Amino acid sequence: MTALLITVDTELSAALHQRGIGLDENVRQSIWGETAAGAFGIGWQMDLMDRFGLKGVFFLDPLPALIHGPEFLKPIVGAIVARGHEVQLHLHSEWLAWAPVSPVEKRQGQNIADFSLADQIVLLGLGRDLLEQAGAPTITAFRAGNFGANDDTLRALTAIGLGWDSSVNPAYLEHGCDIAMAAEQIGPIRIQGLVELPVSGIVDRPGGFRPAQICAMSATEMRAGLRHAARQGHDAFVVVTHSFEMLSRDRRRPNRAVMRRFEQLCRTAAGEPDMRPAGFHDLSTSLADAPARRLTRVPPNRLRTGLRIAQQAWATWRYEHRLVPA
Numbered sequence: 001m002t003a004l005l006i007t008v009d010t011e012l013s014a015a016l017h018q019r020g021i022g023l024d025e026n027v028r029q030s031i032w033g034e035t036a037a038g039a040f041g042i043g044w045q046m047d048l049m050d051r052f053g054l055k056g057v058f059f060l061d062p063l064p065a066l067i068h069g070p071e072f073l074k075p076i077v078g079a080i081v082a083r084g085h086e087v088q089l090h091l092h093s094e095w096l097a098w099a100p101v102s103p104v105e106k107r108q109g110q111n112i113a114d115f116s117l118a119d120q121i122v123l124l125g126l127g128r129d130l131l132e133q134a135g136a137p138t139i140t141a142f143r144a145g146n147f148g149a150n151d152d153t154l155r156a157l158t159a160i161g162l163g164w165d166s167s168v169n170p171a172y173l174e175h176g177c178d179i180a181m182a183a184e185q186i187g188p189i190r191i192q193g194l195v196e197l198p199v200s201g202i203v204d205r206p207g208g209f210r211p212a213q214i215c216a217m218s219a220t221e222m223r224a225g226l227r228h229a230a231r232q233g234h235d236a237f238v239v240v241t242h243s244f245e246m247l248s249r250d251r252r253r254p255n256r257a258v259m260r261r262f263e264q265l266c267r268t269a270a271g272e273p274d275m276r277p278a279g280f281h282d283l284s285t286s287l288a289d290a291p292a293r294r295l296t297r298v299p300p301n302r303l304r305t306g307l308r309i310a311q312q313a314w315a316t317w318r319y320e321h322r323l324v325p326a
Contacts (some may be wrong), residue, residue: 001274005278006241007143013029017064031243040259046085052267055086056086057088060080061092063095070133086280088140110148124162164194169240186201200225214261233274
């Protein structure tokens with residue numbers, strides 16, 4: 001049976017912070033997705049997953065605590081844990097640029113891979129501790145912000161006792177993600193002392209890879225990916241979204257098209273008998289011993305790809321011309 005991991009990168013906006021937006025407003029927009037029409041952030045996502053009997057993995061970035069203090073993490077962690085979903089570690093190292101006291105002697109970098117192994121151990125250990133002190137159960141998995149990890153990241157995670165990483169997105173390999181792994185490896189694999197569980201996806205053209213991200217795949221493509229994984233007996237299918245992904249680009253309105261995709265994902269997954277909802281706490285590292293025959297992708301389909309391109313073009317045109325809310 002295929003484990004479905006719906007992962008949500010849950011993070012404040014560094015861009016909003018840079019523009020002078022305060023912590024409370026940043027949390028409202030970026031985490032809870034508050035708009036004049038309602039809230040469509042992680043609470044809405046959990047409502048939908050609860051409705052369909054699914055489970056979310058919320059990769060939460062604690063590094064803004066270096067600027068704002070750790071208290072803002074507690075209500076976020078508490079809301080996720082209270083509803084039976086999972087908190088894991090995410091990290092955007094650009095927040096170090098505003099930290100009054102740096103844990104790595106004022107060294108800065110856009111991605112975690114920009115730091116030495118020693119610095120990565122410090123930063124990842126700090127992030128883990130902040131989440132656990134905020135009430136998260138034992139942190140066991142990590143995803144790098146921007147997928148910007150390298151092999152030292154995996155070594156650092158092993159050094160602090162984490163057993164899972166999900167920083168590999170085949171679309172980012174050698175384009176920000178510097179983990180030494182073949183793009184064809186889309187199932188769990190043992191590497192640098194832990195288990196890497198990459199983001200799933202489909203082939204949308206010969207030689208191309210489209211990750212299973214809500215804003216990157218049409219509902220038809222996501223359904224094809226889910227069903228292919230279940231029918232082929234893949235050990236896991238990893239979906240990516242963000243805490244703010246159900247909003248328009250300016251985060252002022254709900255993005256109904258993306259919301260419909262998320263709902264259709266949940267509906268499809270709930271109706272798939274060969275798929276089970278899971279978090280990293282539900283997985284065994286023995287999944288990394290699966291035979292390579294399970295690591296196949298959905299073959300390309302021009303009609304499916306063409307429909308997504310048309311849908312995205314129409315949504316962009318509507319947004320730019322303000323005909324209706326995005």
